[in-house]
Amino acid sequence: MPADTEVPPIVEMRGITIRFPGVLALDNVDFTLRPGEVHSLMGENGAGKSTLIKALTGVYAIDSGTIAVAGERRTFHTAADAQEAGISTVYQEVNLCANLTVGENVMLGHEPRRGGGIDWRATQKEAARHMESLGLAIDPRSMLSSHSIAIQQLVAIIRAMVLEAKVLILDEPTSSLDRGEVEQLFEVIRDLRSKGVAILFVSHFLDQVYEISDRITVLRNGTLVGEHLIEELPRDALVTKMIGRELEDLATLEKSSHRAIDRSGTPVVRAEGLGKRGVLEPADLEVYEGEVVGIAGLLGSGRTELVRLLYGADRPDAGQVEVQGAHAKVHSPRHAIDQRISFSSENRRAEGVVADLTVAENIVLGMQARQGWVRKVPKKDQDAVVAEYIEALGVRPANPQALVGNLSGGNQQKVLLARWLATAPQLLILDEPTRGIDVGAKADIQKKVSELSSQGLSVIFISSELEEVLRLAQRVAVMRDRRKIGELDSTQVDLDGLIDYIANAGEGSAA
Amino acid sequence: MTAMATRIQERASGPSFLQTFLSRHGGMMPTFAAVGILLLLFVGAEIFLRGDFITPRNISALLLDNAYLLVLAVGMTFVILTGGIDLSVGSVMAFSGILGAKLLADGVPAVVAVPAMLLGGAAIGLMIGILVQYFDVQPFIASLAGLFLGRGLAYVVSLSSIKVEESSLLWLQSTRIRLGDWYITPTGLIALGTVAIAAFVLHLTRFGRTVYAIGGSEQSARLMGLKVARAKVGVYVISGLCGGLAGLVLTAYSGAGYPRNGIGTELDAIAAVVIGGTILTGGRGYVIGSMIGVFVYGTIKTIISFMGAEQSWMQIIVGALLLLFIVVQRAIVARSEGRR
Numbered sequence: 001m002p003a004d005t006e007v008p009p010i011v012e013m014r015g016i017t018i019r020f021p022g023v024l025a026l027d028n029v030d031f032t033l034r035p036g037e038v039h040s041l042m043g044e045n046g047a048g049k050s051t052l053i054k055a056l057t058g059v060y061a062i063d064s065g066t067i068a069v070a071g072e073r074r075t076f077h078t079a080a081d082a083q084e085a086g087i088s089t090v091y092q093e094v095n096l097c098a099n100l101t102v103g104e105n106v107m108l109g110h111e112p113r114r115g116g117g118i119d120w121r122a123t124q125k126e127a128a129r130h131m132e133s134l135g136l137a138i139d140p141r142s143m144l145s146s147h148s149i150a151i152q153q154l155v156a157i158i159r160a161m162v163l164e165a166k167v168l169i170l171d172e173p174t175s176s177l178d179r180g181e182v183e184q185l186f187e188v189i190r191d192l193r194s195k196g197v198a199i200l201f202v203s204h205f206l207d208q209v210y211e212i213s214d215r216i217t218v219l220r221n222g223t224l225v226g227e228h229l230i231e232e233l234p235r236d237a238l239v240t241k242m243i244g245r246e247l248e249d250l251a252t253l254e255k256s257s258h259r260a261i262d263r264s265g266t267p268v269v270r271a272e273g274l275g276k277r278g279v280l281e282p283a284d285l286e287v288y289e290g291e292v293v294g295i296a297g298l299l300g301s302g303r304t305e306l307v308r309l310l311y312g313a314d315r316p317d318a319g320q321v322e323v324q325g326a327h328a329k330v331h332s333p334r335h336a337i338d339q340r341i342s343f344s345s346e347n348r349r350a351e352g353v354v355a356d357l358t359v360a361e362n363i364v365l366g367m368q369a370r371q372g373w374v375r376k377v378p379k380k381d382q383d384a385v386v387a388e389y390i391e392a393l394g395v396r397p398a399n400p401q402a403l404v405g406n407l408s409g410g411n412q413q414k415v416l417l418a419r420w421l422a423t424a425p426q427l428l429i430l431d432e433p434t435r436g437i438d439v440g441a442k443a444d445i446q447k448k449v450s451e452l453s454s455q456g457l458s459v460i461f462i463s464s465e466l467e468e469v470l471r472l473a474q475r476v477a478v479m480r481d482r483r484k485i486g487e488l489d490s491t492q493v494d495l496d497g498l499i500d501y502i503a504n505a506g507e508g509s510a511a
Numbered sequence: 512m513t514a515m516a517t518r519i520q521e522r523a524s525g526p527s528f529l530q531t532f533l534s535r536h537g538g539m540m541p542t543f544a545a546v547g548i549l550l551l552l553f554v555g556a557e558i559f560l561r562g563d564f565i566t567p568r569n570i571s572a573l574l575l576d577n578a579y580l581l582v583l584a585v586g587m588t589f590v591i592l593t594g595g596i597d598l599s600v601g602s603v604m605a606f607s608g609i610l611g612a613k614l615l616a617d618g619v620p621a622v623v624a625v626p627a628m629l630l631g632g633a634a635i636g637l638m639i640g641i642l643v644q645y646f647d648v649q650p651f652i653a654s655l656a657g658l659f660l661g662r663g664l665a666y667v668v669s670l671s672s673i674k675v676e677e678s679s680l681l682w683l684q685s686t687r688i689r690l691g692d693w694y695i696t697p698t699g700l701i702a703l704g705t706v707a708i709a710a711f712v713l714h715l716t717r718f719g720r721t722v723y724a725i726g727g728s729e730q731s732a733r734l735m736g737l738k739v740a741r742a743k744v745g746v747y748v749i750s751g752l753c754g755g756l757a758g759l760v761l762t763a764y765s766g767a768g769y770p771r772n773g774i775g776t777e778l779d780a781i782a783a784v785v786i787g788g789t790i791l792t793g794g795r796g797y798v799i800g801s802m803i804g805v806f807v808y809g810t811i812k813t814i815i816s817f818m819g820a821e822q823s824w825m826q827i828i829v830g831a832l833l834l835l836f837i838v839v840q841r842a843i844v845a846r847s848e849g850r851r
Contacts, residue, residue: 095731
């Protein structure tokens with residue numbers, strides 16, 4: 001039953017603002033949680049969901065705003081403070097100790113004592129009683145590590161209940177569970193809700209949010225978009241609120257999406273049933289010569305996971321990859337590079353540019369890796385290549401000796417792009433190449449992608465900006481909930497149609 | 512309590528006794544293995560030496576000759592259970608021993624000298640613990656600093672051996688409590704008492720359980736609201752205290768303090784702990800196992816001296832055993848991770 005608005009809230013956050021160096025992580029956000037409701041916090045990565053949760057649980061200090069729990073103003077300094085006040089969190093990765101028993105994990109720090117020592121018999125009994133009350137019938141004396149992640153997650157929730165939590169925060173609890181396990185978890189959540197526990201639920205899975213929630217609060221870029229009852233917010237409205245619309249003057253850019261692609265021959269790369277348990281359900285993907293295939297979907301929908309499996313950065317446990325029609329073993333990025341597949345990661349700082357090297361060194365890195373480290377690329381060739389790409393992509397400053405760490409995000413991205421292009425790939429995978437960069441750099445990169453693909457380069461283009469995907473890609477693969485739900489011809493669909501597809505398609509068949 | 516429609520159960524049929532045992536006590540396997548090896552050594556030596564090895568005298572001596580190592584291994588077990596390491600204990604033992612001998616030689620009464628030895632060890636442990644916890648220094652480096660500090664302090668106290676004349680300290684070793692042909696000295700009782708107290712603390716106090724939790728996952732332990740900082744500093748203080756106590760035991764045993772005592776003994780203690788089944792990454796192991804580990808170590812040493820072989824064989828055999836146990840540990844850890 002959805003909670004009554006009349007019930008006094010258990011948590012009231014008002015005007016929460018948190019600043020990190022150079023970033024306004026939360027800007028004057030309000031959030032209200034009522035007893036006996038499941039309240040989903042929605043927004044894309046970077047929208048401020050985690051920051052809001054961490055503000056509530058005392059991990060981050062707030063710069064301004066107030067937090068009241070059960071009508072009383074509180075300031076939490078540590079996770080332990082928040083626990084005292086009845087706010088417990090179950091994190092995405094199970095935060096228990098795998099080396100201890102189930103019962104011990106439930107009771108750790110709260111074991112009954114007798115005569116100066118822990119009374120183990122009473123501890124196990126107490127643990128069993130708590131487990132029983134949530135219907136978990138496993139041996140409390142078995143090791144936690146002998147159970148599945150799903151069971152471990154339930155144990156974490158039971159532990160929260162031992163602390164008599166009035167507020168239970170579930171941060172991406174279902175990301176590594178299969179469907180049956182999610183059902184078990186939801187059963188427990190409904191049970192807790194009926195006992196009056198307020199549950200804050202965060203998940204990337206839209207289906208699950210709609211299945212379990214009573215209310216939704218949407219954040220975008222650190223600001224509050226709104227709070228809605230679930231029945232008043234259809235899926236497409238939610239997705240539109242989460243993504244927002246960017247008004248940009250990119251519309252004038254050259255489009256490559258209308259170019260006809262010859263799909264009669266052998267695809268450059270074909271993935272068949274590529275998947276990994278708990279990461280991605282098996283998916284197919286084909287890319288033909290000169291084609292730009294877009295991958296659309298919310299963050300966390302499996303976009304990056306799909307290309308990482310294709311590239312060999314993660315090892316698939318199902319499916320196979322063919323390059324130019326021949327079966328190819330792509331088990332590591334090394335193999336992918338040998339097959340002339342290049343991958344530019346969305347995480348350009350951690351997995352991309354080397355900040356302490358110069359522009360020239362960063363660009364040459366990819367070529368050199370392809371050659372093998374022993375055969376040095378001649379200096380003259382290096383200089384020629386570097387000059388060519390600095391010119392072609394408009395890297396600013398146009399100084400090959402500048403340290404990459406001092407460049408803006410957009411220019412770092414261009415350097416990264418140059419590095420992969422210098423390896424002369426036949427397939428270039430770009431994961432969020434334009435995130436967080438200015439409009440000018442964005443336009444440069446889009447133009448280059450369009451130009452190169454018309455010369456025969458195949459590209460897989462992942463972006464959260466759907467306009468961009470529709471402009472560049474001839475075909476768009478749509479992902480949701482770690483599954484490829486379909487493929488669209490981008491000449492046949494407009495932005496609203498794509499949003500609608502991301503939000504609703506395949507609804508009937510997905511149980 | 513609501514009666515729920517579905518009960519969440521992993522197995523429909525009741526698990527067998529063996530399955531239950533393994534799911535509960537899988538972590539004890541390395542310790543059982545150590546017991547097996549100890550028995551194997553006993554039986555092998557008995558056969559090889561034609562019934563001359565398992566005698567009350569030899570077994571009693573095994574405990575007494577290794578009492579100091581046992582005390583060190585107990586302290587080391589606490590540290591390794593949190594995933595740390597303490598390289599300082601050999602030096603701390605030497606410092607404590609020479610400090611005690613010097614104080615007693617200067618006419619300080621034993622009731623002052625002995626607490627000073629223990630506190631000296633605990634203080635070095637506290638320093639290491641604070642470095643590790645609050646200055647985020649690697650345990651290896653922090654305790655390496657403790658190693659040099661302890662050794663340096665020992666040389667500051669005296670560069671040469673100091674004989675102990677104090678009767679109460681010598682009493683610890685010279686008194687033999689006999690039971691038939693078996694005997695034990697107060698130093699042996701100190702060592703066994705240390706094991707017993709440590710086992711109590713590790714298994715029956717919240718501090719002890721926090722030590723295990725930290726070894727399992729420090730971040731989890733913190734998020735569970737456990738007193739992580741206190742426990743992490745605590746284990747180094749305990750290890751330092753054990754170092755001080757081992758200094759007392761060794762001084763009583765040898766009748767003198769010597770600043771060059773215990774060079775490399777920290778490595779013997781680590782070896783004994785690992786052979787006894789405590790996993791170097793922390794979270795699994797038993798102090799009883801460390802005792803078995805010390806006995807394995809001591810038995811190998813005894814057998815080699817019985818055989819009249821070079822003591823270098825000792826190091827080769829201990830090295831081989833360590834390798835074996837670390838591989839076994841890796842297999843166990845890999846298996847439990849594979850299940851997740």
